Amino acid sequence: MLISGGNIVSAEAAWDHVTMANRELAFKAGDVIKVLDASNKDWWWGQIDDEEGWFPASFVRLWVNQEDGVEEGTSEVQNGHLDPTSDCLCIGRTLQNRDQMRANVINEIMSTERHYIKHLKDICEGYLKQCRKRRDMFSDEQLKVIFGNIEDIYRFQMGFVRDLEKQYNNEEPHLSEIGPCFLEHQDGFWIYSEYCNNHLDACMELSKLMKDGRYQHFFEACRLLQQMIDIAIDGFLLTPVQKICKYPLQLAELLKYTAQDHSDYRYVAAALAVMRNVTQQINERKRRLENIDKIAQWQASVLDWEGDDILDRSSELIYTGEMQWIYQPYGRNQQRVFFLFDHQLVLCKKVKISFYVITVMCIVCICIYIYVCSLMLPSMAVCFHRITAK
Template sequence: MGPRTPLGRPHAPRPPTATLAPARAPSHPAAPRPPRRRPRPSLPRACGWSSGPPASGRSNAPASRAGRRAATSALAAAAAPGCPRAPTRTAAAWCAAAAAAAGACAAPCPAPGAWRACARPPPLISDGSVVCAEALWDHVTMDDQELGFKAGDVIEVMDATNREWWWGRVADGEGWFPASFVRLRVNQDEPADDEAPRAGDRGAEDGGAEAQSSKDQMRTNVINEILSTERDYIKHLRDICEGYVRQCRKRADMFSEEQLRTIFGNIEDIYRCQKAFVKALEQRFNRERPHLSELGACFLEHQADFQIYSEYCNNHPNACVELSRLTKLSKYVYFFEACRLLQKMIDISLDGFLLTPVQKICKYPLQLAELLKYTHPQHRDFKDVEAALHAMKNVAQLINERKRRLENIDKIAQWQSSIEDWEGEDLLVRSSELIYSGELIRVTQPQARSQQRMFFLFDHQLIYCKKDLLRRDVLYYKGRLDMDGLEVVDLEDGKDRDLHVSIKNAFRLHCGTTGDSHLLCTRKPEQKQRWLKAFAREREQVRLDQETGFSITELQRKQAMLNASKQQVTGKPKAVGRPCYLTRQKHPALPSSRPQQQVLVLAEPRRKPSTFWHSISRLAPFRK
């Protein structure tokens, strides 16, 4: 703890010199290096999602004609093909000068409900009251003067006189932390549950009424915050669509339609849906008695519309990559900065603006949880808010699941490219996830011959391969089974009536339409049970995908196959008819969210290399 001031409050030490960026959002604007000396009280801002003007009423846009002319000139210079006459200043100096002319705040506001005054510290802190903030990001640090925390932690803010860095406490630890990583809580004073018993002379009824009044005021604060942040968010989306997308479409020589789709995704669709959502919220808002407003039903009515955020969130990493590539060219830097100034937006880069929808969809469950906390069980909106909270958690979970699935398709495409003699359509045409894999004994008809094969259970299909005779890490494609038309039948140990052979740890895959059946056996009973459970999970996965409408687009499939082909190792072939990279690498592990048997674990240990085996492997009869 730092030295004491004359008022007895702990005096925070000097701010640290560096910090690590938040791990969860690389494109979030990091807090700049703090000054060596504590500055005079100026612009302590917690993080908000708002892109509107500060509470002081001063606009973030160029207020003078000179600022407007500078922005217009920069836009013209950036839009000119080749940008022959770029400003002589560096981009950073030019942006700083433009921001100074605009009178803009340098820090973004990416969180809702934050205190936005720009002239003095938060009033509660100035009065010596305890002010709590909620962490929006993980703050990972190795500096002993900095305060580390995780997203969702509650931080006691003790000093906010520094513009970018605040001094706070979590549990027993104190230190500096970036102000942009937190938001001040809407309700700083929790309603006292024991207020009624302490009423004493006033009586229990007066105490209970006062406690309920306090809770109603808390609910009013949360509702006002929800509506305020939604209005700010709509303005933010409008600024992106009108300030950036529209200007980029005018410059066909700088941006193709494919580039615009990559950079901005479906943000225009999100803008249209959010306008309808905000309109519905306004209609359900009770202006005379805000705590009686019923917002839960509005979230339930629009929960299906929020699923369009899935496409945007999945595309956002591609947008960051494309923006990083374009901003290496000065003409794009000047063009984007001029778009920002002309639209009167705050001073952060385009990738920071494009991160807002990702943050927004993740904050709805937190806002609804806070609303439910201050909603009385007898309130007409209680059940709807409770259901809305559950629904928005499902939406966020669905978005995360779709993102994970799409990240897996590149690995699945790479695995397919490592399989020898592949036949038929690509695996990604129907499947997007590996459910289970392992070694099974396939009993063929009618000779009842046993074949040891490697089986890979994906959604909709079961792939089986044969291991190479000598190189057990090389697989040859042998066939596939359509799981949509198959029924899994558990068989008892004994003699099979169809094949007239003794079976153990077996099950049958039977097709009701064609009458075909496939007899499969495992080595141990527990392996059989794991396979039966895996088949049940596969059917459940298919059902959920149909309910949620999850599918892989043709463009995503082609891109994954193209990426897999680029990763193949080139070199001189080791054997005729076999891709050279297969003789030097093992087939890659397949992605799965569930435990599975690894292919390489089941492979036999390699023999000691010798010249005999190296020579005989070149003979044609031993290739398969």
């Protein structure tokens, strides 16, 4: 099924998606993706140019108004709490008054902040507090992995919202000056970096626990006791990741409808630059950690690996493809698949059971390093064979 009335819709990537799987769609933050199939709430099928593949739904934000290209988060859409055609964030084109438009954006920001605080409270009091009472089910280490620094985020957001409320003009919202609040709290937003970097581990730990029916019943009981909406715990834990990505979108929309002579204009412009930098840096750190994890998993799947670990020299896969390996002095050709990392090249041969075997380890000069990088189109196969550059 498609997302909206049988029509293809667009989404913007909030995070980089780095993958070696041949049926997954790789992209970088900011890329525009055509969503072709959203029948699965976790994995969608999409297209960028001529490439199609699966990608995590949580890595993108839907454009709510497909004609105007106004974006909104995916969590409500995935869970049935928001009609993709609604005007939750977008400002109706029929509104002609700039002040009214700005008031709408301000009201939306305040509404989402209050709603977000409730989500954080539900996580901390509804889940984490109850988990700590069950030492027979959860260790301190498990809780740290699952919930990360969610309590620090909750405390920070409460202070941030208090200051927003002070600057909010309830009678004339368009006169509100909320830009300075973002600037005053800009250092505090960096706590999201730890949470976002830990989120993948949290999902993996939850996935393992959910295989046991006791944990399924426990988390559901926590949700009902706290009178939380019908979203699984992993959906609640995704909220902070989506929230930090949403701030630049909201501030960009606010700046769009703020007159240059408005007292809040220069503060909103500065806040937008700050929050874009925060999200970009968090995204880059998250991408690097995910790359390292994927490389470690990749090496673990290689048969007969010898020598130093890939991660001792490299942290990023640059290029992958097929090549002809010519053995001297006989000039015999052999088909190999190569993986070009920063500082080393790995060559592999495929075996029938879909593993790869390291065939050669040697030193390569920088000219070969550059030449191999310009070889044929990448193949999404997985293979191994090693060359290092000093």
